[in-house]
Structures are given as structure tokens and as C-alpha cells.
Amino acid sequence: DAxxxxxxxxxxxxxxxVHLPCNHSTISGTDYIHWYRQLPSQGxxxxxxxxxxxxxxxxxxxxxxxxxxxxxxxLHRATLRDAAVYYCIPSSNTGxxxxxxxxxxxxxx
Amino acid sequence: xxxxxxxxxxxxxxxxxxxxxxxxxISGHNSLFWYRQTMMxxxxxxxxxxxxxxxxxxxxxxxxxxxxxxxxxxSTLKIQPSExxxxxxxxxxxxxxxxxxxxxxxxxxxxVL
Numbered sequence: 001d002a003x004x005x006x007x008x009x010x011x012x013x014x015x016x017x018v019h020l021p022c023n024h025s026t027i028s029g030t031d032y033i034h035w036y037r038q039l040p041s042q043g044x045x046x047x048x049x050x051x052x053x054x055x056x057x058x059x060x061x062x063x064x065x066x067x068x069x070x071x072x073x074x075l076h077r078a079t080l081r082d083a084a085v086y087y088c089i090p091s092s093n094t095g096x097x098x099x100x101x102x103x104x105x106x107x108x109x
Numbered sequence: 110x111x112x113x114x115x116x117x118x119x120x121x122x123x124x125x126x127x128x129x130x131x132x133x134x135i136s137g138h139n140s141l142f143w144y145r146q147t148m149m150x151x152x153x154x155x156x157x158x159x160x161x162x163x164x165x166x167x168x169x170x171x172x173x174x175x176x177x178x179x180x181x182x183x184s185t186l187k188i189q190p191s192e193x194x195x196x197x198x199x200x201x202x203x204x205x206x207x208x209x210x211x212x213x214x215x216x217x218x219x220x221v222l
Contacts, residue, residue, distance in 0.1 A: 032209060043113075043200050043213030044152070087152075095140055095204060096165065097211060099152035 002027040002090035009104040012078045020073040022088030031090040035073045039084045083107045113214035121220045127189040130217045134203030144200040191221045
């Protein structure tokens with residue numbers, strides 16, 4: 001399983017973009033990069049995933065480095081409801097998700 | 110769509126008692142996952158099933174833990190006997206065949222006194 005490195009915490013102002021980085025230098029060539037988030041007192045929630053190309057959905061964008069050793073989750077306009085722990089998870093096609101410590105995002109009004 | 114359903118939502122029991130946690134995956138999902146979350150160890154994958162068959166139980170802490178999936182719409186995680194260190198939030202998740210998006214339930218908060 002690929003190891004990941006994420007900042008323990010980040011702060012953002014409401015309505016501003018947020019860039020959440022993740023290093024996964026040991027990722028294998030077939031591992032997808034998943035992002036999940038966990039709001040307080042809730043179960044984790046899928047955000048986005050990708051393999052090589054940048055990905056967009058209604059929640060966020062995922063920018064993947066060309067060498068795939070890092071990725072960045074982009075929230076285009078942070079809201080107070082985006083305050084959560086964000087997990088970056090390289091995962092093979094087995095479907096297993098190995099959660100690290102994640103990044104706790106605080107959003108200030 | 111009701112999402113993944115877990116019961117009970119809260120369970121308080123005494124050391125040595127048997128505990129059974131239940132999960133109903135989303136209809137049509139054929140993969141089911143059990144996770145445990147504690148402050149010390151974070152979110153840990155305990156076991157997962159594909160088509161009701163256990164595929165990987167390497168995360169199950171010890172023989173006191175067992176999980177079953179008798180059919181596509183129901184799974185149980187049993188702890189017997191329970192110990193205080195088993196206190197945690199237990200999550201169940203399910204996913205569609207061949208899909209990477211897991212849907213998590215609300216969790217069961219277990220307290221073992």
C-alpha cells in the first residue's frame with residue numbers, strides 16, 4: 001500500500017479557493033488516487049478520484065502531477081460546510097481503502 | 110435511496126458481553142466493508158466482502174471479532190467477548206460492482222465499560 005503525506009491541518013476563509021496537497025511518492029502505476037472527507041460526527045464521504053488526468057466534479061477538482069507522486073484537491077469556493085478531515089488514498093482495483101491521518105480543514109467565516 | 114443502514118447507532122455494554130453490529134448495504138451494491146475508527150488508530154479497514162464472500166480479513170484484530178454476510182442485503186460484525194479497548198465507532202460501507210466510490214453508513218458508536 002502506498003504511503004501518503006498530508007498536512008495535519010489547514011485553514012481557509014469562506015468563499016476562497018482551497019488547495020489540499022498530498023504526496024504519494026510510492027504509488028504504483030495502477031493505483032487510483034481517491035479523496036474522501038469526513039464531516040464531524042459522520043461517516044466518510046467520497047469526494048473524487050482519478051488516475052492520471054485531472055478530474056472535475058460538482059464537489060471539487062483533482063489535479064494530479066505528471067509523475068503521479070503528488071496530487072492536489074481543489075475546493076473552488078470553500079463554505080463552512082466544507083470543514084472536515086480530508087483523506088487522500090491511493091488504492092488498487094481491489095477496492096480497499098487505507099485511510100491515513102488526513103488534513104483537518106478549518107473554514108473561517 | 111436510504112443509503113447504508115447501520116444498527117444500533119449507539120451501544121453500551123459491559124466487558125465480556127457479546128456485541129453484534131448490523132449493516133444493510135445499498136441495494137445492488139456487491140461489495141461491503143467494515144471499518145473501525147478510534148482517536149489513537151484512526152480509520153482502519155477490518156474486513157471486506159465481494160458477492161457475500163470475505164475477501165480480506167487481515168484487518169480483523171483478533172479471534173474475538175467475526176463478520177458474516179449471509180446474503181446481499183445484510184452483514185454482521187460480532188465481538189465476543191468484548192473488551193474496553195474495542196470501544197470505537199464502527200462504520201459499514203458498500204460499493205457497486207467494479208466501482209471505486211464507497212458509500213458509508215452513519216456508524217455505530219460502541220462503548221465497552
